[in-house]
Amino acid sequence: MARGLAHLSDEALVALVARADEEAFAELYDRFGRVAYGLALRVVRDPALAEDAVQEGFLAVWRSAARFVAERAKASTWILTLIHRRAVDLVRREQPRRAEPLELAPHPTGDDTEEEAWLRLRRTRVQEALRRLPDKQREALELAYFGGFTQSELADRLGEPLGTIKSRMFSGLASLREVLAQGELEEEGWREPRSTS
Amino acid sequence: MERAEIHELSAAYALDALDASELEAFEDHLARCAECRENAASFQAVASELAYEAEAPAPPQALRERILADARREQPKVVSLPRRRWAFPVAATAAVAAGCAAVGLAFWAADLSQQLDEQRDAAHLSEEAVAALAQADTRRIPLDGANGVLVVDDETGKGWLVVLGLEEAPSAKAYEAWVIEGDAAVPAGLFSGGGVSTVVELGAPVPEGAVVAVTVEEAGGVRQPTQQPVFISGEAA
Incomplete structure (x- = not known):
């Protein structure tokens, strides 16, 4: 049913x-x-x-x-x-022993559906928000979240004290939260589309 | 770990950047620190936005089939109650508990009794329910399919359902409680759910050996259950 x-x-x-x-x-x-x-x-x-x-x-x-x-x-x-x-x-x-992020081959996008457009929009939004962060904060967020590194591995890899890495992640997420919240205010009515069909 | 230092870890926690022992220590801390729970939740919301930065090619269709088939295979066991008429599917709580332990999200799986204590402090429970919960000679019977307990006062047979995080009943519908003994189901009250906690004083006594089930019915209630229960208590034996 x-x-x-x-x-x-x-x-x-x-x-x-x-x-x-x-x-x-x-x-x-x-x-x-x-x-x-x-x-x-x-x-x-x-x-x-x-x-x-x-x-x-x-x-x-x-x-x-x-x-x-x-x-x-x-x-x-x-x-x-x-x-x-x-x-x-x-x-x-x-x-x-992880290597540098590997570039994925572009995927054929035969079905350019509405959903895909929606995901692209969200990707752009996050990319723009990330671009507004200080480089070092962005680097810490990306390496942790996408690289899967622990904070200690990050400290080793970047040659920084652990405390520095912790506060970069903390301020990075805090700034990202702020930037994303601003974006939502600017784009009033920004809502996830629901399929009505 | 220093107290001040551990507060800082909510960001690393949200990014999954803690190693196993740091994670364990921080989850212990989360269970006790409301401020960190709030921070962690807020940071997790931000971190999960990062997920959308990744290129998202369509996953193979076979993956969808595999996941749905796995879930079907884990369909909760059907629990047979005293008489054959009552064969209810209930959530396999063991599997739920195992799943939670496996993903280590102690944050979402906070111990029920602790939650109940918090609720009590927040005066969300009626005085009567608090009194019942506090009494030594009441029994707490866990619910299958919902986060909560059936509280029974053995002396009087009076019963209460205490449920946390129960979704509001759909419009024009209500939850209806039933005291089930053998083949007979006695209506024991209507309620709507929603909110942080739901406390229902049952309108029928709960004798030994009975179970309490809750179904979603028409808003005005029905004389006999027409739906499968959304949750059910263990036997009040």
């Missing part, structure tokens, strides 16, 4: 998933699978490993949805946090 879950919020879908609703789970995957895969691929830099991270991350969503507390976080944050955690675990286990 088609229940038309498209109008439901991400949080409502997670609540359904907590009751073992497979359709709601599929809808969540359709909403976040792509960005999750992109994130995992960027972190692990290997398509097979990225698939593993997405698979394990989504199964964690399936198993622990009952513990998600909507008052504490957006569902999107929760899901992407689970995916990121899996990706970082995998890359730390599989690639003890």
Whole structure:
């Protein structure tokens, strides 16, 4: 039966998933699978490993949805946090000596769907926000989040004291939060489109 | 680790930049420090925006199929209650707990009793429920399918449902509680959920051996349950 879950919020879908609703789970995957895969691929830099991270991350969503507390976080944050955690675990286990980020071959984009346009818009928005951060803060955020380095590894790699790395990450996220919040004010009415068809 | 130093770690935590032992120490700290929980949640929201910076090629269709098949395979077990009429699917709580432990998100899996204590402090519970929870001779029976407990006063048979983070019932619908004994389901009250905590004083006594189930029904309530329960208590034995 088609229940038309498209109008439901991400949080409502997670609540359904907590009751073992497979359709709601599929809808969540359709909403976040792509960005999750992109994130995992960027972190692990290997398509097979990225698939593993997405698979394990989504199964964690399936198993622990009952513990998600909507008052504490957006569902999107929760899901992407689970995916990121899996990706970082995998890359730390599989690639003890990580190389520089590998440039991915451009992917053929046959289906230039609305969803893709939406993801491009969000990517631009984050890229612009990152560009407004001091170089060193941006570097610390990117190496930690996408490189999967621990703060101690970062300190070694950059030849800086651990305390410096910690405060760069702290001020980096704080500034990013500020810049993104400003952006939202400027682009009033900036909302995630929901498919109505 | 120094106190002041550990507060700083919410950023590294949100970026997943802590090693295993740092992570464990920080999650211990999170369980006790509301300020850090708030910081960590806010930083996690910002960090997850970074995810959108990655190029996002479409994942293979086979991955979708695999994930959905895995989930189907883990479908919660069907729990049979005293009589065959009541065969309810309930969330496999063991799997839920295992999943949480596996991802190490102690932050989201804060211990229920601690949450209850916080709620009590915040005066979110009615006096009667607080009294019931505080009494030594009440029993707390965990719920399957929701984060909460059934509290039963053995002497009087009076029961309360205490549920955290229960989603608001859909419009024109209500949650309806049932006391189920053998083949009989007795309606025990309507409620709407929503908010941080939901406390329901049950309108029917909970005898020994009975279970309490909650279904989503028409807003005015129905005489007998027409839906599968959204959550259910263990046996009040």
